[in-house]
Amino acid sequence: MTKIVPEVLRKLREAKALSQAELAERAKFDTQTISRLERGTQKTTRPGTTGKLARVLNVEPAVLTGDSPMPDIAPTPQMSSSNIRLSIETENALYLVATRYMVHRWQIMELAPLLFCWAAEMSLRERRERLRKLEEACETARALEKEMPHLPAPNFTYSEEKIAAESSSIGSHDIFGTCIDQDQFLDGPYYPQSDDTDNPFARFLEKLIDGVGDVARFEGFSPIDFPVYEVCRQEALQMVGGDETLAERILTGIAALSEMPKEFQGIFGKTEGRAVWVRAQADEFIKRQTEAAKRRDKTTEALA
Secondary structure (H helix, E strand, O other): OEOOOHHHHHHHHHHOOOOHHHHHHHHOOOHHHHHHHHHOOOOOEOHHHHHHHHHHHOOOHHHHOOOOOOOOOOOOOOOOOOOOOOOHHHHHHHHHHHHHHOOOHHHHHHHHHHHHHHHHHHHHHHHHHHHHHHHHHHHHHHHHHHOOOOOOOOOOHHHHHHHHHHHHHHHOOOOOOOOOOHHHHOOOOOOOOOOOOOOHHHHHHHHHHHOOHHHEEEEEOOOOOOOEEEEOHHHHHHHOOOOHHHHHHHHOOOOOHHHOOHHHOOOOOOHHHHHHHHHHHHHHHHHHHHHHHHHHHHHHHHHO
């Protein structure tokens, strides 16, 4: 038998931003066990119990028993003074991703600039490589046409203008290609492009997400609107006992997980109660939308 140091367990749990219920859920214990351990009322613990807690908290069992020093715990990050607001869909995505990979939501946010920088630079690198291949192809075509003097003189001016425009866009770190004037290249039938799927960065992200299986799905991203994507559908389903409709309510931001009562936090257990809460949130959302639509209709009728 071993003895867990209550203060060590509490500090490690708080460093992971876990409630007692969430830690118990991940370690497959009941909440009362965690409470007793942190209060020190449970004097001894089986080695298996200590090992499970250590795995969830990402430390050696000896740390929990006080036989090894506690690792350095990162200080709580300062709150930003920026007024950036996230959509409920993104807030829910943060919740699901943090749950899936057992990290803090703030850690995901802290890493976001680095990952965006990586994606943007990889997208630009891919465009540079395509441009290089296009220039080589044009050079090869010029050389071949010189061997056919009986044909009219080649004219690559149009291609050169496109190459110059793309090169300038890449050099300006223009990930969406907004600096390119599409109108000057309309030499044939006009096929309208979708702003959120046909720009180079959206195409890069779509290809990137295709490689991660069913964990994520990408729909579009434009320079003037929010990115549209979906992550962790399986986790959303698990939260509500496999109910597809309720999972969709979570993924589309109709039910805000940030407002979920503490007793339903996490994705394991209590699925029936959590499903009831999500359904109630969705019904309330739909009710508000219906009432707002009726008010708009009355206003329109009054102005007519």
